[in-house]
Amino acid sequence: MKELNITINGKAYTAPEGSTILDAVRRNNIDIPTLCYLKEINEIGACRICVVEVKGSRNLVTACVHPISEGMEIVTNSEKIFKSRKTSLELILSTHNKKCLSCVRNGNCELQKLCKDFDVENENLYEGENCQYEIDNSAPHMYRDNSKCILCKRCVAVCSKVQAVGVIGANDRGFNTHIGCAFEQELGSSACISCGQCIVACPTGALSEKDHTKEVWQVLADSTKHVVVQTAPSIRVTLGESFNMPIGTNVEGKMVAALRRLGFDQVFDTNVAADFTIMEEANEFVSRVQNDGPFPLLTSCSPGWINYCEAYHPELIPNLSSCKSPQQMFGALTKTWYAEKMNIDPKDICVVSIMPCTAKKAEVTREDEAAAGVPDVDVVLTTRELARMIDKAGIRFTELEDEIFDNPLGDATGAGYIFGATGGVTEAALRTAGEIIAGEPLAEIEFAEVRGMKGIKEATYEINGTTIKVAVASGITNAKHLIEKIQAGEDFYHFVEIMGCPGGCINGGGQPIQPASVRNFVNLSAKRAAALYAEDQERQIRRSNESPIVKEVYQEYLGEPGSERAHHILHTTYQARSQYSTVS
Ligand code: SF4
Numbered sequence: 001m002k003e004l005n006i007t008i009n010g011k012a013y014t015a016p017e018g019s020t021i022l023d024a025v026r027r028n029n030i031d032i033p034t035l036c037y038l039k040e041i042n043e044i045g046a047c048r049i050c051v052v053e054v055k056g057s058r059n060l061v062t063a064c065v066h067p068i069s070e071g072m073e074i075v076t077n078s079e080k081i082f083k084s085r086k087t088s089l090e091l092i093l094s095t096h097n098k099k100c101l102s103c104v105r106n107g108n109c110e111l112q113k114l115c116k117d118f119d120v121e122n123e124n125l126y127e128g129e130n131c132q133y134e135i136d137n138s139a140p141h142m143y144r145d146n147s148k149c150i151l152c153k154r155c156v157a158v159c160s161k162v163q164a165v166g167v168i169g170a171n172d173r174g175f176n177t178h179i180g181c182a183f184e185q186e187l188g189s190s191a192c193i194s195c196g197q198c199i200v201a202c203p204t205g206a207l208s209e210k211d212h213t214k215e216v217w218q219v220l221a222d223s224t225k226h227v228v229v230q231t232a233p234s235i236r237v238t239l240g241e242s243f244n245m246p247i248g249t250n251v252e253g254k255m256v257a258a259l260r261r262l263g264f265d266q267v268f269d270t271n272v273a274a275d276f277t278i279m280e281e282a283n284e285f286v287s288r289v290q291n292d293g294p295f296p297l298l299t300s301c302s303p304g305w306i307n308y309c310e311a312y313h314p315e316l317i318p319n320l321s322s323c324k325s326p327q328q329m330f331g332a333l334t335k336t337w338y339a340e341k342m343n344i345d346p347k348d349i350c351v352v353s354i355m356p357c358t359a360k361k362a363e364v365t366r367e368d369e370a371a372a373g374v375p376d377v378d379v380v381l382t383t384r385e386l387a388r389m390i391d392k393a394g395i396r397f398t399e400l401e402d403e404i405f406d407n408p409l410g411d412a413t414g415a416g417y418i419f420g421a422t423g424g425v426t427e428a429a430l431r432t433a434g435e436i437i438a439g440e441p442l443a444e445i446e447f448a449e450v451r452g453m454k455g456i457k458e459a460t461y462e463i464n465g466t467t468i469k470v471a472v473a474s475g476i477t478n479a480k481h482l483i484e485k486i487q488a489g490e491d492f493y494h495f496v497e498i499m500g501c502p503g504g505c506i507n508g509g510g511q512p513i514q515p516a517s518v519r520n521f522v523n524l525s526a527k528r529a530a531a532l533y534a535e536d537q538e539r540q541i542r543r544s545n546e547s548p549i550v551k552e553v554y555q556e557y558l559g560e561p562g563s564e565r566a567h568h569i570l571h572t573t574y575q576a577r578s579q580y581s582t583v584s
């Protein structure tokens with residue numbers, strides 16, 4: 001591509017033709033503040049925080065949408081620019097409720113940081129009439145507080161472009177403009193899939209997960225309850241970000257130590273349940289290979305994807321694996337096998353999950369997720385809620401010594417670890433299903449073709465004369481494209497993994513929120529995933545079917561994978577949800 005000559009703050013640089021001013025300037029290591037901008041997702045120049053001066057232009061221009069031209073002279077810092085950015089912030093604050101002290105995003109709010117950076121001292125400079133909004137608390141996983149919304153539309157763009165759901169948009173016009181569902185419907189009655197991707201895209205406290213930490217504090221103080229906590233595969237490689245540790249740091253040992261200090265009776269690992277998921281799913285897959293379908297087998301670990309499938313593609317329900325997600329399998333095993341082994345009434349066990357995902361908060365309320373007659377899982381916290389609990393308890397997280405999980409549900413194989421990244425479920429399944437098909441352990445257990453952060457990946461494997469075609473999609477827009485190609489007969493696969501969030505759970509809607517200044521330029525998912533694959537490589541046992549605890553539970557309790565008892569405890573059912581009104 002042709003390089004253009006430009007001047008930035010009086011110095012000569014080059015940048016590729018077609019670049020915006022923002023890209024060209026960033027490429028040359030100069031920062032321009034932004035607020036509504038999300039790279040390749042929301043490039044609308046609405047907030048005017050990124051304004052710069054361009055020689056020859058009477059007005060300031062928005063750097064995120066304005067293209068460079070040959071010889072362009074750009075100024076990114078001047079009194080005029082500073083004043084304009086400050087005025088834009090003061091105007092945004094004129095309709096903002098400004099309750100920073102009690103706001104869930106206090107200290108991690110992009111608006112707050114910009115106000116500090118641009119010396120906004122009087123946040124009430126433009127006081128006047130204000131719109132009153134009810135908080136939308138109707139969805140099981142999140143709330144919307146439009147009194148803190150700055151109308152950047154990052155959530156709208158993510159919901160429609162990244163997630164192909166499009167249940168939110170701008171309602172009304174002018175002063176009354178606000179974000180909501182069509183016809184002012186509540187989010188809980190829309191076809192929202194509970195993925196929470198809008199929350200991690202929001203720069204302010206307008207969107208947040210429903211906080212369930214109070215329930216956990218209460219149960220921890222209740223001596224009649226046996227409180228068990230499980231942590232999803234990805235939490236250990238993201239939690240550290242909440243304590244200012246580098247992105248992609250594996251803090252498993254500190255996380256376990258912190259959970260113990262919070263007072264949980266047993267600190268267990270969802271990764272172990274992921275190994276059980278593989279046993280059941282591999283068995284289901286091999287049986288479909290032997291019985292000629294139905295293909296593709298669609299994975300079922302991601303409740304965001306399940307919600308999408310039930311609402312938008314109910315015709316695919318027969319293709320879904322009937323396996324519960326690892327979170328639910330863990331709860332089911334804890335309240336059946338573990339309860340029996342420990343002689344505890346399942347009603348006295350409280351299972352708390354630490355999940356990367358807001359859809360998991362909705363998943364626990366699904367039907368057919370109560371193997372022992374009580375809900376498999378009682379409370380779900382996101383990574384962010386756990387970080388808040390650790391802070392509140394005064395635990396100095398970064399200074400904790402590493403500790404290890406409790407047994408018997410604390411020692412997982414490498415296959416369980418990689419569940420947290422896109423492609424991980426497929427690779428873990430191939431390690432075990434491949435062995436069953438081949439009739440002997442596979443010499444090669446790494447399946448590099450399904451790794452990486454591409455939205456759609458595909459691969460073909462020959463195992464003992466059997467051809468296995470697999471595909472992996474993460475993020476619902478990618479899943480939608482893949483499904484459309486399969487349904488049009490353009491592609492055929494035996495096994496398809498779908499994760500609701502782009503990159504998989506490492507980038508889930510419940511993960512620590514990185515500001516746009518980071519997420520626009522750092523591949524968060526790749527860094528977080530690398531830590532999981534490194535851990536897989538370190539594990540002595542990397543196939544689920546070789547896990548000692550998996551063998552023990554099947555031997556003494558479940559029988560064979562796919563047995564009647566395994567089905568009762570570890571599998572579930574789905575239902576079409578066409579009663580939702582969809583707008584996209
Ligand atoms: S959203 Fe940001 S600016 Fe608004 S109240 Fe919360 S912390 Fe303060």
Ligand code: SF4
Pocket residue numbers: 158159163165166167168191192193194195196197198199
């Ligand atoms: S949770 Fe997901 S589907 Fe629901 S509004 Fe947010 S982005 Fe859209």
Ligand code: SF4
Pocket residue numbers: 148149150151152153154155156179201202203204206207
């Ligand atoms: S809810 Fe958040 S992301 Fe959506 S428009 Fe408002 S401030 Fe922006």
